[in-house]
Amino acid sequence: MKLRDMLGMSVKNLLKRKVRTSLTAAGVLIGTGAIVVMLSIGIGLTEGMNESIGQMGDITVIQIYNYNQSADRAKLNDEAIASIASMDQVVAVTPVYNVPWGSCVIESGKYRYDGSLYGVDMSAMESFGYQLENGSFPDDAERGNAVLFSSDALYSFFNTKKKSHNRVDPYPDQNGNIPKPYVDPLKDRLELQMMDEEGKTTGRPTKLVGTGVLTTDYSKTPSASYAAFVDLSLARELAKKIKTNGSSGGRGAQELNYDQAVVKTASVSDVQAVEQAIHDLGFPDTYSMETVRAPIQQMMNTIQLVLGGIGAVSLVVAALGILNTMIMSIYERTREIGVMKVLGCEVRHIRAMFLMEAGIIGLLGGILGLGVSYGASALINFFASSGGSGALGGILGMAGSVSTISVIPPWLAAGSVVFAVCVGVVSGILPANRAVKISALTAIRQDT
Amino acid sequence: MIQVEGIKKIYCVDKERIVALGGVSLQVREGEICCILGSSGSGKSTLLNIMAGLEKPSRGKILLAGEDVTRFSERRWAQFRQKNIGFVFQSYNLLPTLSALENVALPLVFRGIEKDLRIREAAKMLLAVGLGSRMAHRPSQMSGGQQQRVGIARAFVSHPKIVFADEPTGNLDSKTSDEVMRIMVGLARRYHETLVLVTHDREIAAYGDRLLEIHDGFVRYDSRQASAQKAGPLLPQERKAAT
Numbered sequence: 001m002k003l004r005d006m007l008g009m010s011v012k013n014l015l016k017r018k019v020r021t022s023l024t025a026a027g028v029l030i031g032t033g034a035i036v037v038m039l040s041i042g043i044g045l046t047e048g049m050n051e052s053i054g055q056m057g058d059i060t061v062i063q064i065y066n067y068n069q070s071a072d073r074a075k076l077n078d079e080a081i082a083s084i085a086s087m088d089q090v091v092a093v094t095p096v097y098n099v100p101w102g103s104c105v106i107e108s109g110k111y112r113y114d115g116s117l118y119g120v121d122m123s124a125m126e127s128f129g130y131q132l133e134n135g136s137f138p139d140d141a142e143r144g145n146a147v148l149f150s151s152d153a154l155y156s157f158f159n160t161k162k163k164s165h166n167r168v169d170p171y172p173d174q175n176g177n178i179p180k181p182y183v184d185p186l187k188d189r190l191e192l193q194m195m196d197e198e199g200k201t202t203g204r205p206t207k208l209v210g211t212g213v214l215t216t217d218y219s220k221t222p223s224a225s226y227a228a229f230v231d232l233s234l235a236r237e238l239a240k241k242i243k244t245n246g247s248s249g250g251r252g253a254q255e256l257n258y259d260q261a262v263v264k265t266a267s268v269s270d271v272q273a274v275e276q277a278i279h280d281l282g283f284p285d286t287y288s289m290e291t292v293r294a295p296i297q298q299m300m301n302t303i304q305l306v307l308g309g310i311g312a313v314s315l316v317v318a319a320l321g322i323l324n325t326m327i328m329s330i331y332e333r334t335r336e337i338g339v340m341k342v343l344g345c346e347v348r349h350i351r352a353m354f355l356m357e358a359g360i361i362g363l364l365g366g367i368l369g370l371g372v373s374y375g376a377s378a379l380i381n382f383f384a385s386s387g388g389s390g391a392l393g394g395i396l397g398m399a400g401s402v403s404t405i406s407v408i409p410p411w412l413a414a415g416s417v418v419f420a421v422c423v424g425v426v427s428g429i430l431p432a433n434r435a436v437k438i439s440a441l442t443a444i445r446q447d448t
Numbered sequence: 449m450i451q452v453e454g455i456k457k458i459y460c461v462d463k464e465r466i467v468a469l470g471g472v473s474l475q476v477r478e479g480e481i482c483c484i485l486g487s488s489g490s491g492k493s494t495l496l497n498i499m500a501g502l503e504k505p506s507r508g509k510i511l512l513a514g515e516d517v518t519r520f521s522e523r524r525w526a527q528f529r530q531k532n533i534g535f536v537f538q539s540y541n542l543l544p545t546l547s548a549l550e551n552v553a554l555p556l557v558f559r560g561i562e563k564d565l566r567i568r569e570a571a572k573m574l575l576a577v578g579l580g581s582r583m584a585h586r587p588s589q590m591s592g593g594q595q596q597r598v599g600i601a602r603a604f605v606s607h608p609k610i611v612f613a614d615e616p617t618g619n620l621d622s623k624t625s626d627e628v629m630r631i632m633v634g635l636a637r638r639y640h641e642t643l644v645l646v647t648h649d650r651e652i653a654a655y656g657d658r659l660l661e662i663h664d665g666f667v668r669y670d671s672r673q674a675s676a677q678k679a680g681p682l683l684p685q686e687r688k689a690a691t
Contacts (some may be wrong), residue, residue: 001557001558001559001560002557002560005557005563007559009557012545012546013545016545027554274586335541336543339537339541339543340543340554340558341526342500342502342527342529342535342537343529343535343554343555343558343602344526344527344530344531344533344555345526345557346523346526346527346558346561347522347523347526348523349558409580415480439502440501440502441502441503443502443537444493444497444538444614445540
């Protein structure tokens with residue numbers, strides 16, 4: 001028997017009992033709809049949560065702190081950085097060299113910047129998500145003497161010739177205009193100047209080139225706020241020159257033991273594993289948003305499980321509905337099945353036809369249920385964004401400032417339909433086995 | 449074409465043994481139209497069911513078209529039926545969801561034959577039983593006689609070697625019965641097919657080439673043997689079974 005013929009007969013049988021078929025499918029519709037809507041709320045809440053945590057800090061970034069630098073501890077040197085970089089889930093890694101405050105300044109003519117200065121791997125900055133307000137990240141040739149200021153750090157330049165009123169602030173004046181800072185790093189000449197212990201400039205200045213200005217962003221590590229960044233290669237030179245008692249200095253470039261490093265992973269789910277791997281390398285002091293996110297995620301998973309469970313209950317009821325419908329239909333068609341057997345229909349084809357019937361009911365209910373879910377999801381989001389009071393508003397508050405609390409990702413849409421078909425087919429197994437056992441003799445009997 | 453050897457069928461109902469067939473042996477030749485006559489409870493239907501593979505005999509052996517079908521699995525039986533057996537039911541047993549044409553084409557569907565071909569064959573068969581104008585009708589839109597003619601077309605559509613008919617006129621009046629019998633016997637003769645027919649009606653039995661009478665699970669009369677030799681009081685297989 002051909003597949004197309006079996007399918008045709010199944011459809012014909014379903015169409016013959018339109019009311020019963022549609023009522024049974026409606027059961028599946030409600031079940032599928034319930035699961036999809038419940039899960040979509042769970043997914044929406046999780047996404048909202050990740051978004052709000054993301055505002056506090058990049059959730060895929062791990063910070064390594066090298067507090068304890070005694071001799072028996074692992075050194076956070078270039079070798080250690082390279083082995084972290086070689087991990088599969090790691091997208092980017094950079095050590096952070098915190099140039100000791102007061103050891104050097106950046107000057108542009110009479111203007112001076114003496115704020116935070118970080119040495120990082122500039123080629124990795126883009127991967128870490130630093131944004132540029134204007135200009136560009138330095139290319140390979142420029143990197144050695146490039147400097148990137150955060151936009152607010154430019155207001156830290158002050159006039160060395162004046163004792164007071166020597167700064168501009170980024171606040172609007174009487175006319176509502178925000179004054180420009182003294183220095184435009186893209187145009188003006190910049191020089192790095194070492195300082196001695198008395199706070200006087202010493203040695204020959206190093207020429208710097210400002211290739212861009214970073215957008216102020218507190219969530220980054222190191223924070224792109226009131227800070228300037230130079231490349232690691234330059235930072236190493238600086239470290240050699242700085243003769244302080246600080247932990248980072250005076251040991252030569254080869255032995256540089258960084259205070260801090262940041263690692264970016266491919267996705268949120270990799271954070272835990274990478275963090276563990278870093279611990280295994282001998283750096284126990286790490287910090288990531290995972291410490292905040294993991295417990296909330298766990299709670300979200302529980303919520304999702306409960307919501308999904310509520311939906312699943314209605315789908316179980318729907319499955320029983322299919323079972324009941326199929327058994328009824330087999331009772332009615334006992335004679336028909338007997339006749340088909342006498343006419344030479346193979347048992348496996350009879351089974352297949354009944355499974356198809358059950359599967360089609362599942363498919364029908366699944367597709368319609370998905371459609372209804374999209375509608376319900378849109379409705380929930382509409383009320384969540386416009387309402388803000390009541391129960392939905394409460395959930396909304398939990399998810400932070402995110403206005404969509406029900407999200408149906410493609411995998412959920414596809415999965416729910418496939419699942420509905422599976423529920424149909426599984427509910428069809430028992431009735432189909434019953435149908436198969438019907439004797440051909442029932443076709444002969446006169447009492448039915 | 450059909451060879452039945454020492455068939456016994458015993459039912460156990462509430463620890464009581466009921467002998468439906470006490471030991472039947474017979475042979476039906478190719479192209480023969482064989483009528484099995486008997487009153488209700490004689491075992492004639494049981495014999496037909498066993499020959500058609502709907503029931504398993506308690507003892508004995510059956511050969512259909514040269515194949516020993518006694519130990520066939522359910523699947524082998526289904527495939528064997530598709531090619532070799534047609535069946536006409538007393539209560540027509542047409543599928544109510546299908547049109548006359550689709551009902552006739554059903555055995556060809558089970559054989560996996562392409563739609564175009566099976567529709568052509570089914571239409572040809574419906575024309576042969578005189579229902580050319582009723583092809584799209586549902587069974588519920590047809591009279592008993594018409595339904596049985598559809599049933600006959602369905603039995604013959606795959607040109608099986610053997611057609612079994614179980615009281616084909618049991619639900620019909622005598623005029624329609626006559627019509628149906630003529631069509632059925634006509635088709636069997638035209639395609640040179642073996643037809644085995646069970647009935648309790650002596651007039652219907654007269655359409656056949658050969659008459660077998662069954663009583664209490666034994667063949668009491670066989671027109672072929674009767675013409676060859678005037679039989680004694682007991683047939684050999686009866687004597688054997690009685691001991």
